[in-house]
Structures are given as C-alpha cells and as structure tokens.
Amino acid sequence: MSEKKKYNCPVISQEQIVEGIYSLWIQAKEIAAQAKPGQFVSLYSRDGSRLLPRPISICEIDREKGALRLVYRVAGKGTAEFSRMPKGHPIAVMGPLGNGFPLERAEGKRVFLMGGGIGIPPMLETAKELNAEKMIIAGYRDELFLNQELSDNGTLYVATESGSQGTKGNVLDAIAANELRADVIFACGPTPMLRAIKAYAAENHIECWISMEEKMACGIGACLACVCQSTEVDGHSHVHNKRICKDGPVFLSTEVEL
Amino acid sequence: MINMNVNLAGVELKNPVMTASGTFGSGAEYSEYVDLNKLGAVVTKGVASVPWPGNPTPRIAETYGGMINAVGLQNPGIDVFCQRDIPFLKKYDTKIIVNVCGKTTEDYCKVVERLADEDVDMLEINISCPNVKEGGIAFGQDPKAVEAITRQVKKYAKQPIIMKLSPNVTDITVMAKAAEAGGADVLSLINTLTGMKIDVNRRTFAVANKTGGLSGPAIKPIAVRMVYQVANAVSLPIIGMGGIATAEDALEFILAGATAVSVGTANFHNPCTTVEVVEGIEEYLNKNKIQDIQELIGVVK
Numbered sequence: 422m423s424e425k426k427k428y429n430c431p432v433i434s435q436e437q438i439v440e441g442i443y444s445l446w447i448q449a450k451e452i453a454a455q456a457k458p459g460q461f462v463s464l465y466s467r468d469g470s471r472l473l474p475r476p477i478s479i480c481e482i483d484r485e486k487g488a489l490r491l492v493y494r495v496a497g498k499g500t501a502e503f504s505r506m507p508k509g510h511p512i513a514v515m516g517p518l519g520n521g522f523p524l525e526r527a528e529g530k531r532v533f534l535m536g537g538g539i540g541i542p543p544m545l546e547t548a549k550e551l552n553a554e555k556m557i558i559a560g561y562r563d564e565l566f567l568n569q570e571l572s573d574n575g576t577l578y579v580a581t582e583s584g585s586q587g588t589k590g591n592v593l594d595a596i597a598a599n600e601l602r603a604d605v606i607f608a609c610g611p612t613p614m615l616r617a618i619k620a621y622a623a624e625n626h627i628e629c630w631i632s633m634e635e636k637m638a639c640g641i642g643a644c645l646a647c648v649c650q651s652t653e654v655d656g657h658s659h660v661h662n663k664r665i666c667k668d669g670p671v672f673l674s675t676e677v678e679l
Numbered sequence: 680m681i682n683m684n685v686n687l688a689g690v691e692l693k694n695p696v697m698t699a700s701g702t703f704g705s706g707a708e709y710s711e712y713v714d715l716n717k718l719g720a721v722v723t724k725g726v727a728s729v730p731w732p733g734n735p736t737p738r739i740a741e742t743y744g745g746m747i748n749a750v751g752l753q754n755p756g757i758d759v760f761c762q763r764d765i766p767f768l769k770k771y772d773t774k775i776i777v778n779v780c781g782k783t784t785e786d787y788c789k790v791v792e793r794l795a796d797e798d799v800d801m802l803e804i805n806i807s808c809p810n811v812k813e814g815g816i817a818f819g820q821d822p823k824a825v826e827a828i829t830r831q832v833k834k835y836a837k838q839p840i841i842m843k844l845s846p847n848v849t850d851i852t853v854m855a856k857a858a859e860a861g862g863a864d865v866l867s868l869i870n871t872l873t874g875m876k877i878d879v880n881r882r883t884f885a886v887a888n889k890t891g892g893l894s895g896p897a898i899k900p901i902a903v904r905m906v907y908q909v910a911n912a913v914s915l916p917i918i919g920m921g922g923i924a925t926a927e928d929a930l931e932f933i934l935a936g937a938t939a940v941s942v943g944t945a946n947f948h949n950p951c952t953t954v955e956v957v958e959g960i961e962e963y964l965n966k967n968k969i970q971d972i973q974e975l976i977g978v979v980k
Contacts, residue, residue, distance in 0.1 A: 425711045427949060465948060472895055472948045473741045515950070636737050638746065638947040641712070643704035645724075645753045646739040659755035660732040667708065 427465070428452065429511035433488055435504070439564040441495050442539070443504045444480075450487030452516050458482070458547040459521030459607070459632055459671050462489070463640040465513035466499050474640050475499045476666070478609065478632070479517065480542035480567070481549070492542035492567065518640050519670045522607045522630055527553050530604040534575065535592050535618060536560065537610025541567055543632060547607055548574035556601050560592040560610065593617055603627060607671075612679060619674040629674040635665050642667025650678035681964045682971040683957070685719070685938050687916050688839035688864035690800050692719035692774055692939060695972060696929065696957045699920050699943030700725055700778035700803060700843070701750065705764035706771075712950035717957055719939060720774035723764065725805050727780050728789040730756040734810060740876045740885035745895025745922070746944060747874050749810040749888035752780050757790050765797055774800040776841065782814040784828055788835045795837040802838050804828070807845030807870035809892045819845040819870075822857035829861025839864035841918065844909070846898075847873050851905045852912035859913045867918035867941070868909060869902045895944040896922040903931050910936020910977050924952060926959020936977035 433446040452462060456479055463474030481490035495501050506512060524547070532553045536544040537560040545567055548555055555575030559568065563583040571577045579587030580595035588595040591614060595601075608618045609632035622629030635647035648662040652675065655663050663669065663677065683694040697720035703709055706721045715721060733753025740747045754760070760777075768775045777799050781787035791802060806828060808815035818828050829842055842858040844851060846869040855866055871892025876885035884890075902921025910917055919937030923929050924945035932940045945952040964972060 426951065469896065470743045471741060472744070472944065473739070473746060474947070636739050638739050638748070638944075639702070639708070639950075640947075641708045641950070643708040643724075644702060644739075644748075644947065645704075645733060645750050646736075646748065648733070648736060648738070648753070657755075658753065659730040659759050660753065662732060662753060 427513055427515045430514045432506050432508050432510045432512060434508060435506065437504070438492070439566045442566055443493055443495065445491045445493070445503065446488050447491065447512060447514065448487060449489045449514060452514065453482050453484050453487045453489050456482045456489065456517040457521035458524070458550050459543050460517040460519050461670060462491070462514050462516030463518060463637070464503055465515070466502055467513070468502060471499050473638055474515065475503070476518070476634065476637050476640060478543040479546060481546050494539045515640060519666055520668075522547050522632070522671050524551050526628065526630070527551060527605040527607065529553055531602060532556065533558055533596070533601070533603040533606045533608070535606060535608040535610070537592060537614040538562065540608070540610030540614070540632070543609050544607070545570055545574065556603060558592045558595050558601075560595070560614065591617070593621055606630065608632065616679040619679055622674055630671050631674050632670045633665050633672065633677070634670060637666050640666050651676055652678060681961065681969070682973070683961060685972060687801065687918070687939060690774060690839060694719045694957050694960070695933065695939040696953055696960070697776065697918070697939060697941050698722050698946065698953060699941035700805065702943040702946045705760070705768065707764070707767055709946065709950055713954055715771040715773050717954050718773045720776050720800070721768055722776040722803060722941060723760075723778055724754060725752050725778040725780035725808070726754050726757050726760045726790060727752065728757055728786050730754065730759070735887040737886050738888075740891070742874070742876055742893065743897060745893055745897035746947075747876050747886055747891035747893050748871070749886045749891035751810045751888065752808055752815070754780070757793050761793070761797055765799060769798060776801045776803055778803045778805055778843070780805045780808060780814065782811075784831050786814065787828060787832055791832045792835040795835060800838060801841055801865070802836060803841040803843050803867055804832055805843050805870070807843050809845070809847060809871060809873040809890065810888055816845050816847065819854065820848055822853050825854050825857040826861040829858050829863050833862040841865040841867050843870055844868040845870050846901060846905055852908050855909040855913045859915055863915060865916050865918060866909060866913065867920065869898070869905050869921045872898055872901065894922070896924055898922045899928060903935050906932055906937050907935040923956065924948070926956050926963060929956050929960060930963060930975070933972070933975050934977070934979040938976055
C-alpha cells in the first residue's frame with residue numbers, strides 16, 4: 422500500500438544525438454529495478470506553469486547501475502526544459518508506468534520490431550531482452566539515430582521519408598522491399614503508421630502489438646484523459662474505452678480502434 | 680494535541696482535506712501512492728445511472744499554471760460502482776463521498792436512491808460540469824433549477840447532500856442561496872471554469888470538445904473569492920476547491936470560510952499532494968499555537 426512515489430532522478434548524461442532528439446541517462450534505481458521494455462515514465466517540469474507530466478518511453482534499462490535511458494524529441498517547452506538539464510540535475514520522475522511488450526508472445530519466433538520516429542527508442546530495450554529472430558524495422562524522416570545500437574541487437578532495416586538511406590518510404594515499404602515475413606509484430610510510432618501496421622497484420626494474419634500515445638494527466642489510470650477506443654466493452658471502464666497509461670500503452674492491435 | 684477534525688452536516692472528518700471529484704478515480708489507482716487512511720474523505724469520480732463513454736480525445740490540454748479538461752464524465756455506471764468501488768474504499772479509514780451526475784432530474788434521483796442503502800457517508804451532486812451537453816451545468820446556472828433539483832434529490836437521499844456549484848455564473852451567491860433553499864446540507868465550490876485553448880500548429884481546438892473546464896493554480900484567486908462570497912451569503916458548511924496545491928493554498932480557503940477543502944489538479948503533478956496538505960496544515964497550527972482547526976474557519980472578514 423502506498424509504496425510508489427515520484428522520484429528525484431539525477432541526470433547521468435545528456436546529449437543531442439540528432440537535431441531535436443536527445444539521449445538522457447538518469448539514475449533511477451527503483452524504477453530500473455522494475456522496468457520492462459515498452460513501459461514509460463512520467464517526467465515533470467520544475468516550472469510551476471507546467472503541471473502535467475510528459476510521458477516518455479524507456480529506451481534502455483541498466484539494472485546493474487540502476488539507470489534508465491530516455492531518448493526523446495523536444496516538442497515543446499516542457500521537453501525543452503528537460504533537454505537543458507545538466508549532469509547531476511535532479512529530474513522528477515514517476516514510473517515505470519503502463520504495461521510493456523509481452524516478450525513471451527514472441528520468444529523463439531520471427532518478430533518485426535517496428536519503430537517510427539520517436540517510436541523507435543522503446544524498440545532498443547525490447548530488442549535487447551527478446552530472444553527471437555529479430556527484424557528491426559526503423560522509419561526515419563531523414564537522419565538516423567540509435568541505428569548502431571539497434572543493429573547490434575537484431576537485423577536492422579531502415580526506411581527514410583527522404584530516401585537518404587535504406588528504403589525510401591515508410592516501415593511497410595521496407596518490409597516489402599526486403600520481402601520480410603514475421604509471426605509477431607511489436608510496433609510503436611505515430612497513429613497513421615500504427616493504423617497501417619494494424620491493417621497489414623490483419624491481412625497477413627500476424628499477431629500484432631502496438632504502443633499508443635495520448636496526452637496524459639495522472640499517468641496512472643485515474644483521470645481518464647488518455648483513453649483510446651476499444652473494439653469491445655472494456656472490463657474496467659464498462660464502455661468502449663481503454664486507458665492508454667494504465668491498460669496500455671501496448672495493446673493487441675485487434676483490441677483497439679485507430 | 681491539536682484538533683484537525685471538522686464536521687460537515689453531522690459527518691465527522693479526521694481532517695479537512697479531501698480529493699476533488701474526477702481527479703482521483705475511485706481511489707484505487709492513487710492508493711499505490713497515497714495512504715488513503717490519512718485523508719479526511721475520498722470524493723469519487725462522478726457516477727451516473729448507466730455507463731457513460733465520455734468525450735472524444737484529446738480530452739485535456741495544459742495551460743499556463745493549469746489545464747483544460749473535457750473528459751465528459753466517463754464512468755462505469757452505478758452498478759459497477761457499488762459492486763467494485765465502494766467495497767474497495769470501505770477497506771480504508773476515511774469518509775466516502777460519492778459524486779453523482781445525470782442528464783435528467785430522474786437520472787440524478789435514480790443514483791441517489793440507489794446509494795441510499797449503500798455504506799457511503801455523503802453524496803455530492805454535480806450540477807456544474809461544463810463538458811456535457813445535457814445535465815451537468817444546465818442545472819447549475821439557473822437558481823430555480825438549482826433549488827428544484829436540490830429539493831428532488833433530497834427526497835431520495837439518506838445521506839447528507841453536497842451541491843457542487845459552478846463558477847460560470849454572474850453571481851454564485853444566488854446559486855448558493857437557491858441550493859440552501861432547496862435543502863442542501865453542504866455546498867462545494869468551485870467546479871472548473873469554462874475555457875478554450877487553440878493549438879496554433881494544428882490550427883484547431885486543443886481539446887476535441889472545443890471548450891473544457893479550466894482548473895489548477897491559475898484559478899485559485901477566483902475560487903477563494905467565491906468561497907468568501909458564499910460563506911458570507913449562506914449558513915451552510917462549504918467545501919472549498921480550485922487550484923489547491925499546498926497547505927498555504929488550503930488555509931486561504933479555510934480562512935475565507937471553507938470548513939473543508941479538496942485537492943484536484945495538483946494530484947496530477949504530485950500524487951502525494953493531499954497528504955502533504957494535511958501535514959502542512961498541522962505544521963501551521965503547531966507553529967501558530969492554534970489548538971483547533973475550527974478556530975480558523977472564516978476568520979478573515
């Protein structure tokens with residue numbers, strides 16, 4: 422009872438890895454000990470004008486050192502504030518939150534780990550912890566990031582919108598170009614990408630798990646801000662809504678409407 | 680030993696701090712972060728006679744020192760609430776206040792009647808939600824309607840009735856007097872202020888409902904002013920809320936005339952706010968050598 426809390430997590434290191442995208446390691450012993458791939462943490466601003474948490478996916482977990490790696494895009498004033506926090510500065514963090522990818526559904530199988538843009542980071546820890554035939558399909562606008570670490574943990578296929586590297590187009594174009602097949606899909610990225618992957622999985626009868634996002638307030642399932650539509654009446658809400666923060670962010674693609 | 684107990688229409692609370700409806704679910708999620716035994720009361724998210732799906736997303740947007748929400752009273756309906764949520768809260772040593780919403784007078788009465796034999800301490804009637812098309816605020820902006828619905832729910836209620844007032848009116852004391860005339864036992868105020876935020880990048884409304892309820896520290900001075908006005912207009916006890924994030928905030932409301940206070944939006948920034956407010960009030964009393972919290976209620980005139 423009441424053992425969870427918000428932690429002050431000192432910055433271990435922070436660097437901009439490509440324009441607007443930052444890699445942040447924080448000291449977070451309690452969170453790292455519990456965290457699973459596909460979960461997220463809430464980061465809080467120190468500026469009283471910004472009250473709500475910024476949910477950020479977990480990119481890497483170093484349980485030995487009690488550290489977490491968060492790779493995030495600066496999207497507004499809150500994330501800009503985080504990006505300016507130097508080594509040693511304490512960030513207010515709550516987590517781990519939500520449910521991660523169900524690795525047991527993919528063990529020993531052919532798996533697509535699909536990430537689009539800032540949906541790529543959670544695929545790194547997922548790839549590190551999953552024992553399977555891992556095909557990592559990463560979709561970028563133009564500049565690559567995390568590609569070295571990803572290719573160390575599976576076979577990496579790249580798609581770029583600009584066509585500067587890999588397949589020109591999106592992650593599904595990369596699958597087609599490389600004639601890839603899988604038994605299970607884990608995916609994270611913008612809604613149009615998830616919608617296309619859901620349709621692809623349905624056509625090809627592939628079990629597909631997608632990680633969704635929405636603006637959040639409490640982050641723990643109480644406020645009902647971050648709901649998505651569910652195909653069936655949900656067992657908790659008793660309406661066609663699921664809570665992304667608490668019931669997700671990872672859902673079976675057939676459970677949710679996109 | 681200082682006294683933190685307060686009395687609301689015969690219900691004795693161990694301290695004046697409770698949760699604000701809609702920000703705390705039915706307590707289950709927050710119980711992992713907060714010892715509910717330390718709270719004066721838990722006020723649940725609004726419950727209707729049947730499940731409500733709520734509004735489309737996005738349902739919230741951050742604003743300067745606050746937020747706008749248009750959740751639209753999503754709730755699982757009174758049956759699930761009675762089977763699942765009340766038994767959960769009964770495990771704790773805190774008072775249970777159930778927030779009731781409806782589209783029609785009959786809806787409200789149905790829920791109130793259903794709760795009459797449940798083991799809950801008080802009912803808070805939400806006639807002030809700005810985010811639903813029917814019911815909600817429609818009952819809270821006309822004094823005749825406020826008095827009529829208060830009188831109706833009182834017919835079915837076995838527990839004391841709290842009428843939750845809207846700040847989206849010209850003169851909140853008119854609504855407070857109407858609720859008092861209808862037989863209300865307690866008043867709670869303020870609900871959220873109707874607001875709007877526009878996303879300039881997407882060139883559309885930040886919440887799907889276009890408008891939403893503004894809450895958080897940004898609205899606190901308005902809330903304190905309204906509590907003060909109402910405290911000087913009626914003789915009912917008041918639960919004050921609107922932007923409380925610290926003990927100092929809570930004390931402002933108490934000094935203005937509130938018997939108890941609710942913490943809402945601040946829970947999203949710090950899930951332990953309620954308990955910190957309780958501890959902060961105790962510290963204030965100790966430091967100022969005040970034996971009884973009740974000595975502070977409404978002393979600023």
